[in-house]
Amino acid sequence: MKRLQTPIPPELILDHLAVGVFTVDPDFLITSFNAQAEELTGFTRKEALGRRCYEIFRADMCFEGHCALRRAMDSKSSIVRERANILDKRNQERPVEISAAVLRDKTGAIIGGVETIQDDSNRAALEKQVKASYSFGDVIGKSPAMQTLFEALPVLSATDSTMLILGETGTGKGLTARAAHNASPRREGPFVKVNCAALPAPLLESELFGYRKGAFTDARSDKPGMFELAHGGTIFLDEIGEMDIGLQAKLLQVLEDKEFYPLGGVRPVKADARVIASTNRDLASMVREKRFRDDLYYRLQVAQLELPPLRERREDIPLLAARFLQEQGALEGHTARGLSSAALKLLMEYGFPGNVRELRNILEYAAALKPGGRIEPADMPRYLLRIDCPPAGAQRAAAAETAPQSDSTPDPTPERSETERKAVTDALHQAKGSRSETARLLGISRTTLWRKMKQLGLGW
Amino acid sequence: MKTIAALCLWEERIAPRYDRSQKVLVVHLDHGKAVEASTIAVEHLDREELCKTLIAMKINTLICGGVVDPCRRTLEQAGVKIIDNVIGSPQAVLSRHLAGALSSGTVVD
Incomplete structure (x- = not known):
């Protein structure tokens, strides 16, 4: 075997490793710091040498009483592949995987510790992705029904189409509407929720479309409706199945013409709001029973989502x-x-x-x-x-x-x-x-x- | 001119991470001289609460180790000057600050 002319300095070997390596003395002052440790922490070797390791490494575990080097030195054993988050010099948090071991001299006496750090960003990103696949905004679930929903939601949210969300009470229609808004190009705009069951028809009409001064006795000044307030954003019409059939006609007109007349108004107002509607009613049956306008139903269900009940x-x-x-x-x-x-x-x-x-x-x-x-x-x-x-x-x-019941319900x-x-x-x-x-x-x-x-x- | 400097501390050192500060040394300065100092415990506060507390105290300068972005933005938007990545004992760091020679990344021991 051919002998090397010049021994390779250990520092050179360490600098060519793809993992960060640093050593400390028994007082946790850094005694060596390789190139990859510089890359991961953002501190240069010159800045790091002689410093307390927690002042350079800045991992969450350093401040929580779980210092890996201390544990390795106290237990005189190795700590293998633990996860931590460091804060680098650029003030970016970075997930890492660390291992630590004690360093001994020839007599076996502990002279310090060595720690390796590996970037764990890819695994953390993958985990985040998997976790995200179990949710869309605040709507969560891993059942096949919800997974299908999570596949459809981003696509439907990205469009400007009217969306109809169906589902029993408490299934998360409001949360889904909010999540769809947050994932839409209109996310910077307002999200305005209107409960169509909460108000009688005339009040709901003025709530939705507003009124102009003098429209009726108490109309002393102009009042903008929810459609105006939702300009550039989304209007969420909750419990649309409860809307009066006369008002349904006016809503359809807004969807078709993208403009409306406030009560007492003579000039149309542009409606620039995406409409998301929801109901726990069976709208198709209501259409058959002539209790919901078919033209509005077909207009609303361009993008239809059905939220499964929890059972x-x-x-x-x-x-x-x-x-x-x-x-x-x-x-x-x-x-x-x-x-x-x-x-x-x-x-x-x-x-x-x-x-x-x-x-x-x-x-x-x-x-x-x-x-x-x-x-x-x-x-x-x-x-x-x-x-x-x-x-x-x-x-x-x-x-x-x-669900709200009609008189005809058995x-x-x-x-x-x-x-x-x-x-x-x-x-x-x-x-x-x-x-x-x-x-x-x-x-x-x-x-x-x-x-x-x-x-x-x-x-x- | 009267100003207030806040030094984040962790185990009698400048806190390496703002969000892990145990105490804050609050120093009132008048024309560059320290006229009053007090220490407040902040270990029980999360990072957003710490931001709010420091802003409510109307501090002008924050001296610490690393500061994560959301907190940095909040503090800077409130007009707080941040001197970060500072390493050292609070006494030595404060002396350097009073001498007008403290900047981000300064190491004093």
Whole structure:
């Protein structure tokens, strides 16, 4: 074997490695710093040598009592491939993977430590991508139904077409509309929400289109409507199925002509707002029954999305529960908490007539009872423990009941009525008679609760 | 001219990361001379809350190690001058600042 004429200096070898390497003495002062460490941290070797390693490396773990070098030196063993985030000299946070080991002299005495750093940006980006594929804005889910939705949403959001979002109450129509706006070219513009069920037709008309001074006795000055306020952005017409048929004609005209006349106005106003509408009603049936204009229906459903009820995507319950508990913990400053397997089982078997909103409310309630701890079935609302909630058929029917009903809707079966009566009375009892709290517990609106109580013969 | 300088601290050193500061040394200056100094604990604040606190205190200069972008922008928009990537003990760094010789990237030990 041919001997090398000149030994290769160790610094030269280290500088040619694709990983950052630095060494420290027992006081954690940097004693060597290779080229890749310079590249990753942004500090030059000259700046780094003799400095405390945490002042150069600036990893999150340095300040959280998890210093890898200290642990390696204390335990006299190696720390292998741990993940950290460093803040480089350009003030950019960078994910890295680190390993640390002790350095010994010939007698075995510890003379310091060595740490390697590898850029982990690609893996972190990939993980972020995978995580993002489970969500679109604040809408989350990994079920096949939601995955299909997440594939369609970015494409539909990027267009300026009218969008119709269908789904039972509490399935996230509002969140989806907001997410679609945020992903659209109009994201910098306003997002204006109008609940079409909240106002009688004449008031809704003035709310949507505004009025001009003198249009009626109390019109002392011009008032812009929601369409004007949404200029350059998106107008979200929630519960479009409740809109008066006369007003539907005016809305259709706006969609067709891109302009409208405020009440009392003689000049048209340009309507530059994307329309997203939503309903929990079966609009196709309403069209057949002549309760919704067919021309408006066809105009609205250019891009149609249907949000599945929670009972048809049960696999999303653990993911949603984890997100809600995490959010709740962050709001209240608790550490992460979880659900016991029995509590999760209870949720997995429940029918969720109020869908995702009801799940959120249940967890909010449970989290309030058990701040910081693991949630058990006993922490859940009592109606959830008592009610007999078969997962699919009966619950689907019960869920349909939570939608605004017309007079023509057949009465619920006696069995279902009894189940619902029990759920409502239990929730009322638990909420100490507060209608708002009862509605919140059941995951339905106050209006729906009122309708439900009226239907069940319970006094409001 | 009266100004206020804030030095972010971590274990009696200038905090290597603004968002990991344990304390802030607040120094009131009058024509370049320190006239009053106090230390406030900020470990319980997250980085946005720390920004708000410093802005509410009407500080003019922030001296620290690294500062992540959202905080930097917030502070700069509020008119705070940031001297970052500073390494050293607060006493030595303050002396350098009072001498008008402290800039980003300064290392004093």
